[in-house]
Amino acid sequence: MFASSLRWIYGSPPRLLMLGFAAIIAVGTLLLGLPAATVAGETTSVIDALFTATSAACVTGLVTLDTGTHWTLFGQLVILALIQVGGLGFMTMATLFAFFLKRRISLRERLILQEALNQTSMEGIVRLVRRVIVYALVIELTGAILLSVRFLLDMSPGRAIYYGIFHSVSFFNNAGFDIMGQYRSLTDYAGDPAVNIVSMLLIVLGGLGFIVLSDLIDWRRTRRLTLHSKVVLATTGFLIGFGALVIFVFEYTNSASMQPLGFGEKLLAAFMQSVAPRTAGVNSLDIASLRQATQFFLVLLMFVGASPGSTGGGIKTTTFAALIGAVIAMIRGKDDVVLFRYRLAQERVYKALTITLLSLTLILLATMLLSATEDHHFLKLLFEVTSAFSTVGMTMGLTLELTMFGKIVIIVLMFIGRIGPLTMGYALGRKPGRVLFRYAEGKIIIG
Amino acid sequence: MFASSLRWIYGSPPRLLMLGFAAIIAVGTLLLGLPAATVAGETTSVIDALFTATSAACVTGLVTLDTGTHWTLFGQLVILALIQVGGLGFMTMATLFAFFLKRRISLRERLILQEALNQTSMEGIVRLVRRVIVYALVIELTGAILLSVRFLLDMSPGRAIYYGIFHSVSFFNNAGFDIMGQYRSLTDYAGDPAVNIVSMLLIVLGGLGFIVLSDLIDWRRTRRLTLHSKVVLATTGFLIGFGALVIFVFEYTNSASMQPLGFGEKLLAAFMQSVAPRTAGVNSLDIASLRQATQFFLVLLMFVGASPGSTGGGIKTTTFAALIGAVIAMIRGKDDVVLFRYRLAQERVYKALTITLLSLTLILLATMLLSATEDHHFLKLLFEVTSAFSTVGMTMGLTLELTMFGKIVIIVLMFIGRIGPLTMGYALGRKPGRVLFRYAEGKIIIG
Ligand SMILES: [K+]
Numbered sequence: 083m084f085a086s087s088l089r090w091i092y093g094s095p096p097r098l099l100m101l102g103f104a105a106i107i108a109v110g111t112l113l114l115g116l117p118a119a120t121v122a123g124e125t126t127s128v129i130d131a132l133f134t135a136t137s138a139a140c141v142t143g144l145v146t147l148d149t150g151t152h153w154t155l156f157g158q159l160v161i162l163a164l165i166q167v168g169g170l171g172f173m174t175m176a177t178l179f180a181f182f183l184k185r186r187i188s189l190r191e192r193l194i195l196q197e198a199l200n201q202t203s204m205e206g207i208v209r210l211v212r213r214v215i216v217y218a219l220v221i222e223l224t225g226a227i228l229l230s231v232r233f234l235l236d237m238s239p240g241r242a243i244y245y246g247i248f249h250s251v252s253f254f255n256n257a258g259f260d261i262m263g264q265y266r267s268l269t270d271y272a273g274d275p276a277v278n279i280v281s282m283l284l285i286v287l288g289g290l291g292f293i294v295l296s297d298l299i300d301w302r303r304t305r306r307l308t309l310h311s312k313v314v315l316a317t318t319g320f321l322i323g324f325g326a327l328v329i330f331v332f333e334y335t336n337s338a339s340m341q342p343l344g345f346g347e348k349l350l351a352a353f354m355q356s357v358a359p360r361t362a363g364v365n366s367l368d369i370a371s372l373r374q375a376t377q378f379f380l381v382l383l384m385f386v387g388a389s390p391g392s393t394g395g396g397i398k399t400t401t402f403a404a405l406i407g408a409v410i411a412m413i414r415g416k417d418d419v420v421l422f423r424y425r426l427a428q429e430r431v432y433k434a435l436t437i438t439l440l441s442l443t444l445i446l447l448a449t450m451l452l453s454a455t456e457d458h459h460f461l462k463l464l465f466e467v468t469s470a471f472s473t474v475g476m477t478m479g480l481t482l483e484l485t486m487f488g489k490i491v492i493i494v495l496m497f498i499g500r501i502g503p504l505t506m507g508y509a510l511g512r513k514p515g516r517v518l519f520r521y522a523e524g525k526i527i528i529g
Numbered sequence: 530m531f532a533s534s535l536r537w538i539y540g541s542p543p544r545l546l547m548l549g550f551a552a553i554i555a556v557g558t559l560l561l562g563l564p565a566a567t568v569a570g571e572t573t574s575v576i577d578a579l580f581t582a583t584s585a586a587c588v589t590g591l592v593t594l595d596t597g598t599h600w601t602l603f604g605q606l607v608i609l610a611l612i613q614v615g616g617l618g619f620m621t622m623a624t625l626f627a628f629f630l631k632r633r634i635s636l637r638e639r640l641i642l643q644e645a646l647n648q649t650s651m652e653g654i655v656r657l658v659r660r661v662i663v664y665a666l667v668i669e670l671t672g673a674i675l676l677s678v679r680f681l682l683d684m685s686p687g688r689a690i691y692y693g694i695f696h697s698v699s700f701f702n703n704a705g706f707d708i709m710g711q712y713r714s715l716t717d718y719a720g721d722p723a724v725n726i727v728s729m730l731l732i733v734l735g736g737l738g739f740i741v742l743s744d745l746i747d748w749r750r751t752r753r754l755t756l757h758s759k760v761v762l763a764t765t766g767f768l769i770g771f772g773a774l775v776i777f778v779f780e781y782t783n784s785a786s787m788q789p790l791g792f793g794e795k796l797l798a799a800f801m802q803s804v805a806p807r808t809a810g811v812n813s814l815d816i817a818s819l820r821q822a823t824q825f826f827l828v829l830l831m832f833v834g835a836s837p838g839s840t841g842g843g844i845k846t847t848t849f850a851a852l853i854g855a856v857i858a859m860i861r862g863k864d865d866v867v868l869f870r871y872r873l874a875q876e877r878v879y880k881a882l883t884i885t886l887l888s889l890t891l892i893l894l895a896t897m898l899l900s901a902t903e904d905h906h907f908l909k910l911l912f913e914v915t916s917a918f919s920t921v922g923m924t925m926g927l928t929l930e931l932t933m934f935g936k937i938v939i940i941v942l943m944f945i946g947r948i949g950p951l952t953m954g955y956a957l958g959r960k961p962g963r964v965l966f967r968y969a970e971g972k973i974i975i976g
């Protein structure tokens with residue numbers, strides 16, 4: 083009985099990932115529930131402790147309690163630990179899974195990974211994990227130093243160093259948590275080049291995924307990038323550039339957001355708000371005061387999110403690129419989806435379409451559930467749900483006004499969003515047995 | 530030059546369909562622009578005449594002018610002619626295309642159609658067209674008689690007969706137009722069993738598509754249905770039943786909609802509002818006063834819409850069924866999408882996914898455009914856009930408040946929605962040449 087349970091768990095890596103996350107969140111909830119974790123010295127309600135722990139472990143950043151003022155240093159360090167374990171741990175595990183998981187990965191996929199990593203053996207795996215962790219820590223440390231230096235202008239040295247470390251780790255892990263207080267995020271620094279540029283670099287590097295980082299570092303030696311890296315970099319670049327342009331145009335004359343800023347500050351704010359949905363969730367403008375068109379545009383950017391095997395969420399940039407390729411191929415009447423003069427396997431395109439559809443279904447279902455219990459405008463609900471599912475952490479202000487039911491829905495979404503709906507399905511679904519027979523092909527007319 | 534233009538047009542049936550629709554709309558716009566068409570005896574503005582003609586020819590039913598009071602009998606007959614040509618004409622052409630179009634249809638597809646129709650030769654085509662038209666006219670006539678008898682209780686015989694004919698044609702063609710006046714649609718008859726049941730039957734029969742109708746009529750003889758018909762009937766039944774249940778539950782206590790009605794009337798209203806998004810667009814409850822959750826649920830129902838080769842729009846019931854099958858297969862880790870113990874070809878599933886994605890992209894893009902120019906709540910915009918694209922015709926009241934830009938967006942959406950985004954793509958895209966080479970397969974990590 084016990085042995086068969088163990089086999090049930092270890093027999094499936096997706097299941098292990100899911101249970102691992104659940105365990106981390108449970109420990110986090112217990113620690114955050116301690117009186118020592120709150121400034122008031124009182125125990126936090128279970129639902130809010132669970133909400134915060136889930137948000138931190140799933141690197142989302144939606145909060146029902148202000149991180150900067152509700153929690154003590156101990157509480158904040160628990161949150162930071164959850165972020166580091168959730169973000170970096172997931173990144174490592176995703177890379178490892180992709181590397182040596184044989185059942186769900188094709189030989190071809192392992193070959194690209196081996197190509198990217200130049201590793202094959204058990205020794206290679208150890209080196210791989212070490213490499214992921216070293217990359218992450220070096221980037222986080224660099225970010226922490228730069229941010230600390232900047233914060234020294236505004237606060238005491240001890241505080242500046244702590245703020246530098248906390249926000250560097252939070253940004254690189256795309257966690258969306260900040261300890262600025264009063265849910266301000268980076269709004270006090272909307273026009274500050276240093277804070278914005280360092281933050282954006284941390285967010286983008288964390289969101290590219292380890293394989294691309296590794297590929298970029300090797301580029302000096304190899305002078306070539308894998309197709310995967312090309313697609314990730316091109317899509318990320320396009321989304322950031324196009325996103326900033328749209329936000330700049332939509333918000334230029336909005337007196338509640340950008341209009342009071344100087345031209346350079348406007349540009350900075352446009353880029354910051356364009357980078358944040360990939361999926362850092364910090365914001366330097368007040369999201370609730372943006373125009374409706376911008377808010378909806380942010381929903382679309384959040385839905386796409388970051389890249390595979392990164393600290394970010396969403397359907398992923400490669401999925402988005404495959405979709406665009408599929409639409410172009412369909413319209414042009416071609417059979418092959420082509421990116422950078424390479425053809426994608428049909429099953430890969432199919433997977434992209436399915437992930438998108440599954441994600442959309444979950445988002446729409448959750449939005450409908452919330453619209454039955456939360457008395458707010460539809461877009462505010464859709465924004466919150468997408469933000470939770472893509473583990474972004476931006477909000478139009480709904481998080482603070484959620485009912486108990488609403489909090490539970492958002493917790494579940496953050497969890498599924500982080501694990502990935504397809505991985506979640508694998509984890510819960512039955513193990514596919516050997517295929518004994520196939521049904522005959524039937525014909526229906528589509529569209 | 531002229532000859533090559535002609536070849537460009539006739540070389541592609543989708544292009545012919547598109548240009549045919551454009552020509553019908555142009556003629557309709559001219560006729561509706563005549564002073565004789567309006568009660569006031571004045572000429573209607575080009576944009577409103579174009580809007581009305583497009584809405585009628587694309588059997589949508591969104592109107593910027595009240596059909597019952599703005600237009601004279603002549604104007605209303607022009608609208609009715611546009612509906613009949615647009616709805617029945619499209620149904621016939623879609624069936625014909627599916628029947629003898631060789632380039633875009635696989636041998637397998639033609640075989641099912643032949644199986645469904647038992648026709649093969651040119652003589653068969655003539656008989657097929659006749660059969661489509663006879664079916665439609667018999668159903669429309671029966672509906673007109675039943676509705677006229679009911680309307681006799683409320684109005685003079687001449688008026689009752691005219692109302693019976695107009696609404697029977699409008700409902701069977703899923704056109705969404707009514708001449709009740711003051712944009713009332715069927716709200717005066719919310720609790721009337723005769724009007725509701727006849728209307729629902731007309732809407733559903735028109736929305737099943739000719740192949741299914743034909744299959745159903747042959748059923749008495751053959752005692753078997755094609756897979757296509759099974760999928761259409763099961764999905765349609767599910768959507769109507771489940772839709773009515775959700776609407777009933779959500780609106781039961783809403784004092785602005787169902788709460789004042791008796792129990793039987795509540796049921797009737799729930800079913801009417803569940804059937805209307807498939808895609809008749811009549812309504813017996815005021816859509817603007819429904820709860821937000823119900824309104825969003827209607828958006829989802831409208832998005833799915835009716836069945837292929839019918840008078841209705843949307844992504845279609847078979848597409849929806851294929852999507853559900855794909856999600857189930859993916860989660861269960863199976864390769865085959867299975868419906869009624871038949872496997873769907875991968876390319877069919879792929880087409881379903883692409884149509885859905887393309888439709889969603891257009892709806893989201895249009896909603897974002899409107900949210901930049903129309904100062905209304907997001908859901909109201911999303912509702913209108915989906916209604917236009919799926920040629921439904923329900924509205925939360927936005928149609929009457931559209932800016933000039935907004936009207937143009939909605940006109941374009943109705944047109945693309947009726948032609949179908951994929952067909953539209955074929956019509957405008959280049960003709961695929963012979964495939965001379967394929968790119969090598971490349972690998973990216975999805976999701
Ligand atoms: K985040």
Ligand SMILES: [K+]
Binds near residue numbers: 808920
């Ligand atoms: K309609």
